[in-house]
Amino acid sequence: MAQPDERTNYLNWSHTVKSWLLTTDHKRIAILYMVSITVMFALGGLAAAVIRMALVVPQDTLIRHETYNKMFSMHGVIMVFLFLVPSIPAVLGNFLLPLMVGARDLAFPRLNLLSWYLYIIGGLCVVGAMLAGGVDTGWTFYTPYSSIYSNSHVTLTIVGVFIAGFSSIATGINFIVTTHKMRAPGLTWFRLPLFVWSLYATSIIFVLGTPVVAITLALVVAERVVHLGVFDPALGGDPILFQHLFWFYSHPAVYIMVLPSMGVVSELVPCFSRKRAFGYPFIAFSSLAIAVLGFLVWGHHMFVSGQAVWTGMVFSFLSFLIAVPSAIKVFNWTATMYKGRIWFTAPMLYALGFIGLFTVGGLTGLFLAALTVDVHVHDTYFVIAHFHYIMVGGAIMGYMGGIHFWWPKMTGRLYPEGWAKLAAGITFIGFNLTFFPQFLLGLQGMPRRYHWYPPEWQSLNVLSSAGASILAVGYAIPLTYLIWSLWYGAKAGKNPWGAVGLEWTTTSPPPTHNFPRTPVVTWEAYDYRDEEPPTEEEREPVSVPAGGER
Numbered sequence: 427m428a429q430p431d432e433r434t435n436y437l438n439w440s441h442t443v444k445s446w447l448l449t450t451d452h453k454r455i456a457i458l459y460m461v462s463i464t465v466m467f468a469l470g471g472l473a474a475a476v477i478r479m480a481l482v483v484p485q486d487t488l489i490r491h492e493t494y495n496k497m498f499s500m501h502g503v504i505m506v507f508l509f510l511v512p513s514i515p516a517v518l519g520n521f522l523l524p525l526m527v528g529a530r531d532l533a534f535p536r537l538n539l540l541s542w543y544l545y546i547i548g549g550l551c552v553v554g555a556m557l558a559g560g561v562d563t564g565w566t567f568y569t570p571y572s573s574i575y576s577n578s579h580v581t582l583t584i585v586g587v588f589i590a591g592f593s594s595i596a597t598g599i600n601f602i603v604t605t606h607k608m609r610a611p612g613l614t615w616f617r618l619p620l621f622v623w624s625l626y627a628t629s630i631i632f633v634l635g636t637p638v639v640a641i642t643l644a645l646v647v648a649e650r651v652v653h654l655g656v657f658d659p660a661l662g663g664d665p666i667l668f669q670h671l672f673w674f675y676s677h678p679a680v681y682i683m684v685l686p687s688m689g690v691v692s693e694l695v696p697c698f699s700r701k702r703a704f705g706y707p708f709i710a711f712s713s714l715a716i717a718v719l720g721f722l723v724w725g726h727h728m729f730v731s732g733q734a735v736w737t738g739m740v741f742s743f744l745s746f747l748i749a750v751p752s753a754i755k756v757f758n759w760t761a762t763m764y765k766g767r768i769w770f771t772a773p774m775l776y777a778l779g780f781i782g783l784f785t786v787g788g789l790t791g792l793f794l795a796a797l798t799v800d801v802h803v804h805d806t807y808f809v810i811a812h813f814h815y816i817m818v819g820g821a822i823m824g825y826m827g828g829i830h831f832w833w834p835k836m837t838g839r840l841y842p843e844g845w846a847k848l849a850a851g852i853t854f855i856g857f858n859l860t861f862f863p864q865f866l867l868g869l870q871g872m873p874r875r876y877h878w879y880p881p882e883w884q885s886l887n888v889l890s891s892a893g894a895s896i897l898a899v900g901y902a903i904p905l906t907y908l909i910w911s912l913w914y915g916a917k918a919g920k921n922p923w924g925a926v927g928l929e930w931t932t933t934s935p936p937p938t939h940n941f942p943r944t945p946v947v948t949w950e951a952y953d954y955r956d957e958e959p960p961t962e963e964e965r966e967p968v969s970v971p972a973g974g975e976r
């Protein structure tokens with residue numbers, strides 16, 4: 427087998443800083459994003475560590491309450507806007523979409539580079555605001571606190587989130603156009619990998635939702651700076667209007683965070699069960715259904731805001747509906763595994779972790795969607811546990827699974843599988859130990875965002891903090907061996923998992939233009955007919971000269 431690193435590929439054709447900072451290659455931009463979001467994850471994680479340390483004792487001995495408020499705000503803002511939202515789309519999506527559809531790049535390569543710069547500028551504003559003294563509004567920026575009373579760095583933080591929002595919009599437009607226009611000959615919509623469907627659905631939310639939050643946040647700044655009067659009742663405004671506008675984006679945004687992970691899991695499960703994906707069209711359309719329904723349920727965040735009870739009931743009902751497409755996915759993954767020859771690789775362990783933990787998150791979402799239950803547990807640790815089960819247990823597990831699955835493709839190197847399995851196990855245990863006690867705390871009435879609590883809640887809080895330290899170890903191990911593998915890892919062939927999908931037909935790491943010739947697709951998605959992984963020759967695509975078709 428020809429060793430990939432003997433030829434030029436997207437990584438080694440030039441090593442200059444300029445060739446990286448001015449690249450329009452989707453694969454290099456994906457790497458730039460991967461490095462930047464990892465830094466953000468570390469910053470957000472640091473804030474989480476301070477929060478959990480402070481909560482070990484019922485009274486604050488470690489930090490003052492202003493600092494505590496700033497820590498959870500910084501944690502939320504960074505994790506949501508600068509880590510989870512861009513994570514899978516901007517890293518794995520950027521890298522894989524053109525490879526998966528058999529194209530040379532995204533439709534608008536320079537827009538792609540611009541999106542990274544916007545992300546960096548936005549990120550610098552947010553980090554700058556943190557360094558200048560921080561923000562204390564929570565990631566939700568609720569008015570009138572954010573618009574009138576807070577004397578922290580609300581404006582700079584919002585400017586950062588606003589700018590980073592445009593990077594999401596640019597990515598969304600790029601993905602939508604690429605999926606429509608750049609598919610290789612023979613790659614019909616229903617032959618697309620399910621990951622592409624999930625990116626497509628996510629992109630719809632990017633394009634339709636992000637402008638709303640951008641405008642809303644811009645209005646908060648206008649209100650702070652020139653006292654516009656949109657949210658301030660004294661000036662004829664309405665503070666509840668902010669909540670409507672904010673959640674109109676931010677509920678769909680939770681699906682920005684989890685849909686791409688679902689897409690990753692839809693790739694991993696068939697590959698490591700050596701079976702065709704069960705119910706392909708259902709998985710594909712449930713992504714679109716989630717994208718559409720996601721825009722109709724925002725009021726479930728506002729059950730106790732004083733909105734009419736009838737309105738609450740409608741939102742409650744609609745929120746139950748959105749669980750249906752999520753459940754369809756879980757059902758189909760399970761059915762795909764049924765009677766499959768399951769191969770317990772590290773990526774598959776993460777995928778299994780995703781399925782279990784996402785299900786817990788989704789089911790507790792239904793508790794919260796029940797109007798009468800939510801009145802009791804709104805703004806308690808129950809809500810915190812719910813969304814961490816989905817965003818950490820789900821979205822981040824999916825991201826880790828995807829990184830482990832495609833790492834050999836992205837870098838041309840293999841990582842030590844034993845360490846990877848160990849890390850997946852530690853993550854799973856640490857995660858549950860951190861967040862399961864929070865369900866119990868929430869049910870006992872512990873409110874979120876408080877740093878003082880009665881002593882009877884201490885043991886559960888200590889458990890949670892202990893779990894967080896284990897979780898941190900679970901994330902530190904992959905960081906170490908993945909970096910290690912860049913120099914010392916065994917060389918990866920084209921297709922170490924015997925997976926189907928166009929990205930596995932090119933060398934690892936891929937050449938700058940992805941495929942020597944434009945591939946022609948003659949097979950259906952997830953064509954895992956044999957129990958044994960197929961050989962490389964069997965998966966070699968039929969080829970026509972590059973550019974010959976379009």
Ligand code: HEM
Nearest residue numbers: 680683684726727745749788791792794795804805813816
């Ligand atoms: C089965 C689908 C889901 C349902 C029915 C559901 C329901 C709910 C409800 C009713 C709340 C409001 C609770 C309250 O504030 O009192 C909530 C909060 C939340 N959910 Fe979900 N959810 C679902 C899925 C998700 C997903 C997929 C994510 C993330 C990827 C997510 C993230 C969040 C977040 C971040 C909050 C809290 C926001 C905040 O107040 O800071 N949820 N969920």
Ligand SMILES: [Cu+2]
Nearest residue numbers: 677724726727
């Ligand atoms: Cu919601």
